Amino acid sequence: MTEQAMTHNTLSANLADWTIQLIRAEGLGRGDALPTARDLAQRFGVSTPTMREALRSLQATEIVEIKHGSGIYVGPNIGRTVLPNRNAGVLSPERFDELLEARLLVEPRLAELAAGNRTREQVDRLRECLERAAGQLGDDAALHTENMDFHRLIAETAGNSVLAEVVDSLLSVHGPEQRQILRIYNDRERDHAEHLDILAAIEAGKPVVARRLITKHLEVVREIVAANLSEES
Template sequence: MEDRPGRVQRQSLSDELAQRVRRLIQQRDLQPGDRLPSILRLARDFGVAPPTVREALRKLEMLGVVDIRHGLGVFVGSDSDPLLVRNPFEGAPGARMLLDLVDARISIEPTCVALAAENATPAQLAALGALLDRAEEALPAAEAALNEANLGFHREIARASGNLVLHQLLDALGTAMRQEQRIVNHTRPLRERFHAEHLAILRALEQRDPAQAVERMRTHLEGVRQALLTAGSPDINPT
C-alpha cells in the first residue's frame, strides 16, 4: 500500500521526511530522471514547511536518491543505494587538493564524455543545451548561477554516460568542483573561453563523435588546470 502524504509527527522532521520521500519513490516505481512534485507541493502534502523539505531533499541528494537541478526541479537520482556518497562534513579544499582534483578529472571525464557520445538520449542532450543557455546568461558576472550551470553540465555528461559509478563519482566531487569553479571563472575572458569549450563539447556529443568529444574535454580540463596554476597559490607546486 502506498505511503500517502500526511503530517509528520516525529521530532527530526527532515530525517523523517527524507524516509517518506524515499518510500514514495519506491512505491510509485519512479525511475531515474522522473520528476518529483515541487517543493511547495511536497510541503503541502506532508504538512511541513518548505525549508524542511529542502533540508530533506539535500540529505537525499547526498545519497543519490534525488537529483536537485537548480532552475529545473527535483528528479529521481541514479541510485537509491549508492556506492559513493558525498562527505557531509567536507570543507573548502585547499589549492593543492584542487590541482589533484583536476588531474583526477582529466583521467575520468574523457571516459564519461566518450560514453555519453554513444549513450546520451535526446532529452539528455537537450538538458545539456539548456544548462549552457543558463551559463551564457550568467557570463557577464561570476555569479553562483554560472558556476552551478557549469558544474551541472559536467554532471549531466556523467549521467548521460550511462555508467552509474562515474555519475556518482562526479556527484561526490561536487563541493570541491564548486570551489574550483569560483577560482577559474574570476575573469570574463576565462568565463567566455570555458563556455566556448563547453559548446564545442556539446557539438561533438550531438554529432555522436566520441573521439572529438574526448579531445575537446581533455583540452578543456587541461585549460582549467592551467587556470588554477595561473591563479597562484603557495599550496600549488607544479614541479
C-alpha cells in the first residue's frame, strides 16, 4: 500500500511497527544505533517527515531515543510487555485508593515470590537501596526515589517480568501521587522500619511472612491516606 493510500494514523502506526520489527530482526538492543530517518524512509518507501513523525511516536514510549546531532538509538522500553502511559494525567483523590488497591493486589504476591527466589546479589541490592533511604529520611524527594526503587527491586526479585513491569508502570506514571502519599503518611521512620522488616523476611526465605508484612504495610498506608483525604474533603 502506498503512502498516499493509507490514512495518516494508519501509516504512522505501521511505520512504528515496521521499525520495531527491524530492531528485532537485526537483533538490536538498548543503546544500539538505528539508520537515519532518511534511510528508514527510503527503506519503507515514505517521505522523511512522515518517518520522523513515526519515530517521535516511538520516542514518546521510549522504544527509541532520538539524540539531536548524534542519531537514533534503541530505547530502554524495547523489550517491555507493559508500557506506562506518560499522559495519564493527575489522579483524582478518589483514585488514590484505587492505586493503592492495585498495589495491594500485586505486590504481596511478588514479595512472596521474591522470598522464594532471591539470590545473594538481589538481597544485597535491596539492602543497599534501604541503606541509601536511611540517609534520606529528611529529604522527601530523595527518599521517595529510594522507596519506589525498593518496591521495584522486590518485583524484579520475584522473577515475573510482566508483573514487575506492571509495578514499575504504576510507580512511574503516578510518581507525583506516590510522593503525595509519602507526605500524607508522614511517618518516615515507621515506613523505613517496615521496609527493613520486609527485607529481613525476603532474605530469610520466608514467603508467607514477606507477603504478610508488605500487605500490612500497604494496608496501613491505604487507611491513613484515605482518612487524611476524607478530612481534607
